[in-house]
Amino acid sequence: xxxxxxxxxxxxxxxxxxxxxxxxxxxxxxxxxxxxxxxxxxxxxxxxxxxxxxxxxxxxxxxxxxxxxxxxxxxxxxxxxxxxxxxxxxxxxxxxxxxxxxxxxxxxxxxxxxxxxxxxxxxxxxxxxxxxxxxxxxxxxxxxxxxxxxxxxxxxxxxxxxxxxxxxxxxxxxxxxxxxxxxxxxxxxxxxxxxxxxxxxxxxxxxxxxxxxxxxxxxxxxxxxxxxxxxx
Numbered sequence: 001x002x003x004x005x006x007x008x009x010x011x012x013x014x015x016x017x018x019x020x021x022x023x024x025x026x027x028x029x030x031x032x033x034x035x036x037x038x039x040x041x042x043x044x045x046x047x048x049x050x051x052x053x054x055x056x057x058x059x060x061x062x063x064x065x066x067x068x069x070x071x072x073x074x075x076x077x078x079x080x081x082x083x084x085x086x087x088x089x090x091x092x093x094x095x096x097x098x099x100x101x102x103x104x105x106x107x108x109x110x111x112x113x114x115x116x117x118x119x120x121x122x123x124x125x126x127x128x129x130x131x132x133x134x135x136x137x138x139x140x141x142x143x144x145x146x147x148x149x150x151x152x153x154x155x156x157x158x159x160x161x162x163x164x165x166x167x168x169x170x171x172x173x174x175x176x177x178x179x180x181x182x183x184x185x186x187x188x189x190x191x192x193x194x195x196x197x198x199x200x201x202x203x204x205x206x207x208x209x210x211x212x213x214x215x216x217x218x219x220x221x222x223x224x225x226x227x228x229x230x231x232x
Contacts, residue, residue, distance in 0.1 A: 003188040007181060009106035014177040020102045020114060021170045027085045027117055028163045030078050034119065035156050037068050037075075041126055042149040045134065048142035055137075062137040066130040073128035076119050087116040094121040094155050096162055104173040106180070112173060114166045117159045125152035 044061045047053070053061075078085045089095030098113025120128075125148050127133015134145035 003184055003191070006106055007184045007188065010177055010181045010184060013103060013106050014174055014181070017102060017104060017170055017174050017177065020100075020112075021167060021174070023080045023083070023085070023100075024114060024163055024167045024170070026078075026080050028160060028167070030075055030085060031117060031119070031156060031160050031163065034072060034075055034122065035153070035160070037072055038122065038126060038149060038152050038156060041065055041068055041134065042146065042153065045136050045142055045145035045149055048136040049139070049146070051139075058137045058139075058142065062135065065134060065136060069123075069127045069129060069133060072119075072123055072126065076123065076128075084116055086119040088120040089118040092121055092124045092151070092155070094118040094158050094162075096158075102170065102173075104170075104177070106177075110173075112166075112169055114170070115162055117163065119159070122152045122155045122159075125149070125155065 044065055048058050048061050076086050076088070083100075087095065087099055095118040096115060099116045100114045102112045102114055104110045104112045123133075125133065134148050135141040136145050
């Protein structure tokens, strides 16, 4: 009974670990989109560093940048089954402390920390509203924006690196749970399952003894009948 319960807990734990992996995969998908968004900002900043561009041209570039800022801001509110994918740090350096704890063993003794990525550390560089972050509507702002966006891209790279490392660890935990489940099932089987070979041998032996006994009884009956015929 204890082994059967352990098997059920292992199955449930593995399901939880797989759900956490899906959480991280969803998070990484959003980070990948954020990377494309910030890369576009970087491209626009470089385009704005063109002496042939007029003030009205730079204003048009800034309009697109402001739209991208709003999109980045909306990404920060993404959730997975109601659980926020992202947390908010307090600086431009990404907060990397684990914010969620995943139980990775059926007895609850092992846990793995995963992170709600600090996407706001990127937003603090490039901005999340039109009045914050980079401003490429002037030549001076365009020059400053390039280094700012480069720093934001570095933060995104760090966030994705942590995400990948956590996914890798959860994969190993899932593999371990699969192996443990197989071993628990084998142990449980040795206790409750019938040894088919042994039971088949016993059945064959019983049948042989039964047939031999029946034959001897039949032979004894025939001997009695022969004796009675002689006496008569």
